[in-house]
Amino acid sequence: MPEHRIGTQEEFEAAREELLAEEKKLTRRNDELARKRRELPWVPVEKDYSFETEGGTKSLADLFDGRSQLLVYHFMFGPPYEAGCPVCSSIADTLSPNAVHLKARDVTLICSSRAPVDKLLAYRERMGWRFDWVSTVGSDFHRDLGFHYTEEELGPFLEGDIPPTVRQMAEACGTDVLGYVTEGPGLSAYALSNGTVYRTYVSTARGLEPAMAYYGLLDRTPMGRHEDGEETHWLRRHDEYGKT
Secondary structure (H helix, E strand, O other): OOOOOOOOHHHHHHHHHHHHHHHHHHHHHHHHHHHHHHOOOOEEOOOOOEEEEOOEEEEOHHHHOOOOEEEEEEOOOOOOOOOOOHHHHHHHHHHHHHHHHHHOOOEEEEEEEOOOHHHHHHHHHHHOOOOEEEEOOOOOHHHHOOOEOOHHHHHHHHHOOOOHHHHHHHHHOOOOHHHHHOEOOEEEEEEEEOOEEEEEEEEOHHHHHHHOHHHHHHOOOOOOOOOOOOOOOOOOOOOOOOOO
């Protein structure tokens, strides 16, 4: 544990009051951003996407499952993967128990990946998740949203120094670096109104952190995320902690 400033209870309470004022400002700012997010223009989805599911081939509209809103987490699990991305898996640990609460607010939550559906469902069983998971085999769904890359597009990255964390994650997924980074994570949102599907929101990278509850909790611990300088990522699948 690193050395840290030690103070009295009175000093803590005074500093905490100052911080609380800043936290309240951030909360109000987040409320404002949420409002602006909802006010983004809706874009009709004109492409005829199809998905392989437990119940057979379905359209994007079918995935709403009788509700008017749909959230799709674009899970990094490409065709050559033997297991899902550990980071995406940590996110799915948060998504799974929340799916039932979202349904209560007219929102269907699913995951989408490019691997065959049988492979996805077997991994879901291993992880103990309960959300619906669809495969985009034969569809440009991830590509059109910017979550699938070609080898040509990745050329500059692949020709440079590959970060150790990328090699670590590729190995954990049972594929090579190219196979791993061909996929990208993301979140997209949709509305179904009068038979038309509209895309309403898309995010990736740190925009996914609301689904990474552990980071919000770590941000409130004495040492925070404590990731600076680490050459490998600390995250593991939830059934792999403690393994050598």
